[in-house]
Amino acid sequence: MCPCPDRRGGGRRAGGSELLLVWRSDAALGPALLRSRRLPPPGARPTPPHPLPCPYGPGAPPCDEHLWVDAHGPRAAELAVHADVLVSRVPLPPGAARRLVRELLTGHPGCLAAAVPDTAGGCAAGVRAPGGALAAPVRLERYGPVPPQAVASVLHAWTVSGRPPGALRSVSAVHRR
Numbered sequence: 001m002c003p004c005p006d007r008r009g010g011g012r013r014a015g016g017s018e019l020l021l022v023w024r025s026d027a028a029l030g031p032a033l034l035r036s037r038r039l040p041p042p043g044a045r046p047t048p049p050h051p052l053p054c055p056y057g058p059g060a061p062p063c064d065e066h067l068w069v070d071a072h073g074p075r076a077a078e079l080a081v082h083a084d085v086l087v088s089r090v091p092l093p094p095g096a097a098r099r100l101v102r103e104l105l106t107g108h109p110g111c112l113a114a115a116v117p118d119t120a121g122g123c124a125a126g127v128r129a130p131g132g133a134l135a136a137p138v139r140l141e142r143y144g145p146v147p148p149q150a151v152a153s154v155l156h157a158w159t160v161s162g163r164p165p166g167a168l169r170s171v172s173a174v175h176r177r
Helices: 076-082 094-107 148-160
Strands: 016-025 029-037 068-070 085-087 113-117 122-127 138-143 168-173
Touching (some): 016 148, 068 148, 094 113, 113 148, 148 168
Parallel strands (some): 138 168
Antiparallel strands (some): 016 029
C-alpha cells in the first residue's frame, strides 16, 4: 500500500493488480495505491519484487509492504502463520464480524491487522497494540467495491506509521470513467 497521488489505479499488472483508494480520518483524507501481486504456487521459485518508487508527502501514511492472507482461502493453513494481515471475504452480521476479527488476531500472534466485511456495508477491523495486546476494534466504512483486504492494508499502513487506529474512518475506491 502506498500513498501515490500521481499514480492511476484500477489496472492489472502481470501477476497482480492496482486499486486507487481514498482514506479518511478524523482530521484529513488522502490517496492510497494498493498494489498486489500473487504469491507463486507452492514449490515455484519466487521472482524478486521490483518495487516502484513511492514518494509521499506530509500527512500521508508511508509506503507499507506486507503479506495479507484470506483466513478461509485455499492456502490459509500454510500462510496464515506468516501473515501481517488476515481477512475474511465473507460478510457477517456486525457482531459476528467483530468476534471473527478478535479470533483472527488472538489465534495468529504475528498478525498486526485483521478485517471482516459486515452486512451493514462496513468492515470490522482490529489491530494488535504494541506489546502484543489487542487494541480496541474499529469499524471502517467501505464505499464502492472495496475488498476487505484493501481496508485491512490501509489500516496496517496507518498503524505501522504510528497513527491511532481509531482515527481512521473510511476507505473508498476511486472510480475512473
